Amino acid sequence: MAQVRNKQVFLKNYVTGFPKESDMEIVEDSITLKVPEGSGDVVLLKNLYLSCDPFMRILMTEDTPLYVGLVYSPGSPLLGFGVSKVLESGHQNYKKGDLVWGITKWEEYSLVPSAQINFKIEHTDVPLSYYTGILGMPGITAYGGFFELGCPKKGERVFVSAASGAVGQLVGQFAKLTDCYVVGSAGTQEKVDILKNKLGFDEAFNYKEESDLDAALKRHFPEGIDIYFENVGGKTLDAVLLNMRSNGRIPACGMISQYNLTQQEGVTNLAHIIYKEIRMEGFVVFKFYHLYPKFLEFVLPHIREGKIAYVEDIVEGLESGPEALIGLFSGQNLGKKIVAIARE
Amino acid sequence: MAQVRNKQVFLKNYVTGFPKESDMEIVEDSITLKVPEGSGDVVLLKNLYLSCDPFMRILMTEDTPLYVGLVYSPGSPLLGFGVSKVLESGHQNYKKGDLVWGITKWEEYSLVPSAQINFKIEHTDVPLSYYTGILGMPGITAYGGFFELGCPKKGERVFVSAASGAVGQLVGQFAKLTDCYVVGSAGTQEKVDILKNKLGFDEAFNYKEESDLDAALKRHFPEGIDIYFENVGGKTLDAVLLNMRSNGRIPACGMISQYNLTQQEGVTNLAHIIYKEIRMEGFVVFKFYHLYPKFLEFVLPHIREGKIAYVEDIVEGLESGPEALIGLFSGQNLGKKIVAIARE
Known part of the structure; x- marks a missing residue:
């Protein structure tokens, strides 16, 4: 043959x-x-x-x-x-x-x-x-991580790192559909513009231009963060821990800032997990595969109606x-x- | 007057x-x-x-x-x-x-x-x-942290740090009552002896005598840890993360190793929270106060019958x-x- x-x-x-x-x-x-x-x-x-x-x-x-x-x-x-x-x-x-x-x-x-x-x-x-x-692995990742582990409530304050990435852009849009306030971080001005102008984030910032991530977060979240959707790890996570609110949730999806380091960055503010009763939960997408039909039912109409980009x-x-x-x-x-x- | x-x-x-x-x-x-x-x-x-x-x-x-x-x-x-x-x-x-x-x-x-x-x-x-x-704050802390956040199942492998302390000694005994395998760490040989001979821990070790905490944990948990009851933070947590099993739980009660440091130790192995889908959850005892009557009903008979020391x-x-x-x-x-x- x-x-x-x-x-x-x-x-x-x-x-x-x-x-x-x-x-x-x-x-x-x-x-x-x-x-x-x-x-x-x-x-x-x-x-x-x-x-x-x-x-x-x-x-x-x-x-x-x-x-x-x-x-x-x-x-x-x-x-x-x-x-x-x-x-x-x-x-x-x-x-x-x-x-x-x-x-x-x-x-x-x-x-x-x-x-x-x-x-x-x-x-x-x-x-x-x-x-x-959006209809594959990153879609279910964002859906399961945000809704099942993040347990968002209307009006809560959501921070997403790597926010214009495959998963982050969806988490931000799901947060807006839930009537949350959502801020994203990304690494170029172009990405920041897309987050604000195309994807509907309330605010966005270029983490490479912030010399003090803690200060950047305090600027955008004067009252603190309820949900941090973790995509990057390292210094960002460390600054976030200082700015979480009581009973905050951190669905941990990825830590891309660490994957290429032979020596991982140390995270020093973990005691805030206790002080603020934070739940940080790592996950792999397969955990949410059983939700795929439900997810499609949720997301397809939004795509067809142009409500999610x-x-x-x-x-x-x-x-x-x-x-x-x-x-x-x-x-x-x-x-x-x-x-x-x-x-x- | x-x-x-x-x-x-x-x-x-x-x-x-x-x-x-x-x-x-x-x-x-x-x-x-x-x-x-x-x-x-x-x-x-x-x-x-x-x-x-x-x-x-x-x-x-x-x-x-x-x-x-x-x-x-x-x-x-x-x-x-x-x-x-x-x-x-x-x-x-x-x-x-x-x-x-x-x-x-x-x-x-x-x-x-x-x-x-x-x-x-x-x-x-x-x-x-x-x-x-045992009947006050440390008791409810151990009870709520271990049962509500640790969600132990019979046969699971439990590690407790500061294991002879006010909370740790109870977590270990609750774990044995749940038919778990439980190992504790403490800082003197006398405490290690008490853990093994009086409090019924399966194993215990003196962390001050272990030059390599990762190796110590691998020795006691060749198949990994399902539940780590966190009392100390820092280097112990870092070593534990390398040894957690998939879907492990870390109720985070305290981080005593860090309270006196002006510069907190960095924890470098947090990506394992993702790889192994670990849930780490900080808590303050008040979260479990509503369980106090149920806790007393559970613990008082064990005290009276000498089943908990x-x-x-x-x-x-x-x-x-x-x-x-x-x-x-x-x-x-x-x-x-x-x-x-x-x-x-």
Whole structure:
């Protein structure tokens, strides 16, 4: 049977410090577009959109703690979330032509165990790429983290770091839909403008221009913060702890400021967790997968009615993958970073 | 009307670093044993037992965050938990001869607003001093923190720091009653022996003799920790985070290792809160006061049947107060530290 080209992005070596493009490698392999005989519950996917996510950096470190159930090995393609089309299925739940999202490999075509497919895509009147973002992992992350762990009440004060990112931009909009006051931090003026003018945040600031994060937070939250949606860790978390209100909540989604450091920054203000009876809760998105149908019911009408916006930053072609991925860690992306490798 | 002597322990000045006896002062005042006319809901107390508690150090720092609703001022007596007898009452809920526990002042006789009385003492077949400990604030602290926030399940692995202290010794025994595996850390061999031989901990270790806390925890918890009852903070918390299991819980009760530091130690392993989906929750005992009747129903039979032990370290006389209190921070106390100033 005829083989076709299967371009891939390999991890070349485990990474220390900031990742470089040269830590990855574009490899041209080939694949037979057929589920091999006797391979059981395997599904052959054509990958359309690959998602660049900060957690992927964690997996690039040798001996990293097991995280989201995935392991990277040098000489193998990266694994990550993506939107794919089923070309052939060894599992009854999927059939040729289905659109799905879940864990796939950074390559044009992938054979994956069916269990790696997270959900079948049922609604295609919205951009397919949304299933890497607002309708995919970042969407449920923002929804579960904010509503289930943040337990927001009308009028509460919400702070979101990495606020223009894939998750942060949604948390801010969900907070506004809940009639909260919401402030976001981001790393460029352009992002700050988007937060205020496009995404409806009440206020936003560029953390790189604040010499004193504690003072910046006191300026925006004179009465303190009820919910801090944690995406960055380190110095930001330390300043936030000083500004939390009693019975505040900190859903901890990520700590992107720490992933590239060989020596983590120390957080010194943890005693405020006690003084102010704060609940800080780390989570991984799978905890909220059972809420996905409910989440779609909530979010799809808002998208269709234009009440929620979603900023995407799409690059074309697998070759652009390494640059796109490492750009997350210097804040090059403007919104959800996606690598488009095929449109259908 | 005749006046009587009223010895008091004053805060002399706000404290920086480790507190010294000379930061406090014994003052001899006098008092008329009568509720002044028109003073409303005030109760006149004869103080019997005063409780030495780590949180008192927090209040000795100038501009400290408001904590447990109390404020210390130089030139005024310390405030703290204590067991007292009502001599006269301006409030209908209390009458002469009642035994009560709650917030009182470090002095022989106190006039306090009735709202500072926490509970009337109904059961006197157990030592009265217990109402500063197992039947008082530390008891509800251990009960609420462990059961409500720790959510223990049979067979889970529990680590308690400051394990022989007023709260820790109860958490360990509650964990054993729940059929958990429990290990405690303390600062002397004598305390370690008490944990293992008297209080029923499965294991215990002297943290001062462990050069590598991470290794010590891995030795005692090869499969990791489900619940860490946090009393100390700092380096211990940092090592614990490396050893938590998925979905672990950290009720955060205190961080005594940090209270005397002018520069708090940085905790570097917080990203594990995310990797392992840990819930860390700070609390102040008042959160659980509504559970006090239920707590008594649980704990009193265990005390009467000898199934729960409680180690007290009682010194005599108000003059011993300053030394007793500061001894908490160098681990001089063996169990719950109490200043007895009168027996009835």
